[in-house]
Amino acid sequence: MKKVLSFDIDQTLNIAKTPIPDEIADLLIGCLDHYEICPISGQKFDQFLIQIVNRLVERGVTSEQMKHMHLFVAQGTQYYRYSPEKADASYDEGNWEQVYNFPLTDEEVEKITAAIEQAAKELGLWEEDKLQDGDEIIENRLSQVTFSALGQKAGTEEKYAWDPDTKKREKIVARAKELAPEFDYEIGGTTSINAIKPGMNKEFGMTKLLEELDVDKSEILYFGDMTQPGGNDYPVVQMGIDTITVRSHEDTAYALRGILGVTE
Numbered sequence: 001m002k003k004v005l006s007f008d009i010d011q012t013l014n015i016a017k018t019p020i021p022d023e024i025a026d027l028l029i030g031c032l033d034h035y036e037i038c039p040i041s042g043q044k045f046d047q048f049l050i051q052i053v054n055r056l057v058e059r060g061v062t063s064e065q066m067k068h069m070h071l072f073v074a075q076g077t078q079y080y081r082y083s084p085e086k087a088d089a090s091y092d093e094g095n096w097e098q099v100y101n102f103p104l105t106d107e108e109v110e111k112i113t114a115a116i117e118q119a120a121k122e123l124g125l126w127e128e129d130k131l132q133d134g135d136e137i138i139e140n141r142l143s144q145v146t147f148s149a150l151g152q153k154a155g156t157e158e159k160y161a162w163d164p165d166t167k168k169r170e171k172i173v174a175r176a177k178e179l180a181p182e183f184d185y186e187i188g189g190t191t192s193i194n195a196i197k198p199g200m201n202k203e204f205g206m207t208k209l210l211e212e213l214d215v216d217k218s219e220i221l222y223f224g225d226m227t228q229p230g231g232n233d234y235p236v237v238q239m240g241i242d243t244i245t246v247r248s249h250e251d252t253a254y255a256l257r258g259i260l261g262v263t264e
């Protein structure tokens with residue numbers, strides 16, 4: 001019997017880096033009546049609010065439902081839950097409580113940043129000239145450092161076209177691994193590489209999730225688009241958690257309609 005539905009975000013619940021569509025928002029709200037819902041992704045807390053939480057609020061989620069929403073930020077190295085003082089109070093962003101956080105040190109961030117920048121530059125894949133104003137290629141997300149080849153603000157089409165077969169990122173990863181071998185590098189989203197301390201991947205996040213929600217791994221169903229070896233959802237598969245591999249949020253919607261159809 002599943003108690004928890006857990007989701008990768010980019011390409012699983014949405015088009016990469018965009019807010020989830022209405023249909024997914026409505027399905028997730030429906031799921032909150034029956035399951036604990038745990039998105040887990042390399043994104044920062046603010047992005048979880050923009051991409052998921054604010055959309056649920058717009059679609060009419062209640063505070064009581066939101067208490068079943070658990071945000072596993074930066075691959076689950078940070079965990080937030082919704083803890084309103086009164087159960088019937090209207091939604092307030094200030095009610096998100098950070099339960100734990102495992103940040104990288106400044107020195108680790110500098111080392112990773114230097115390695116990825118050098119690797120991308122050597123390979124001719126440092127696309128600084130394509131960035132929009134105020135955007136950046138490498139971002140410190142506290143528990144991980146993320147390379148986004150075209151920055152955060154680039155258009156979706158442009159991003160999809162940049163590295164559809166992941167070959168460019170595999171080359172950057174191979175070289176960065178030579179320069180700073182003490183870190184792990186994972187390919188995610190459409191243009192991203194996440195660098196982390198070994199073990200601080202989704203396996204770490206899912207292990208913490210099991211502890212925090214006090215569930216067994218057989219009670220989780222996980223949805224992700226990068227479940228192949230080297231992908232950022234692969235550690236979840238390796239843990240033996242039941243996983244549904246999706247090509248896009250449309251596959252996820254299809255599966256959720258089935259799950260809710262059975263439940264209701």
Ligand SMILES: [Mg+2]
Nearest residue numbers: 008010011225
């Ligand atoms: Mg993904």
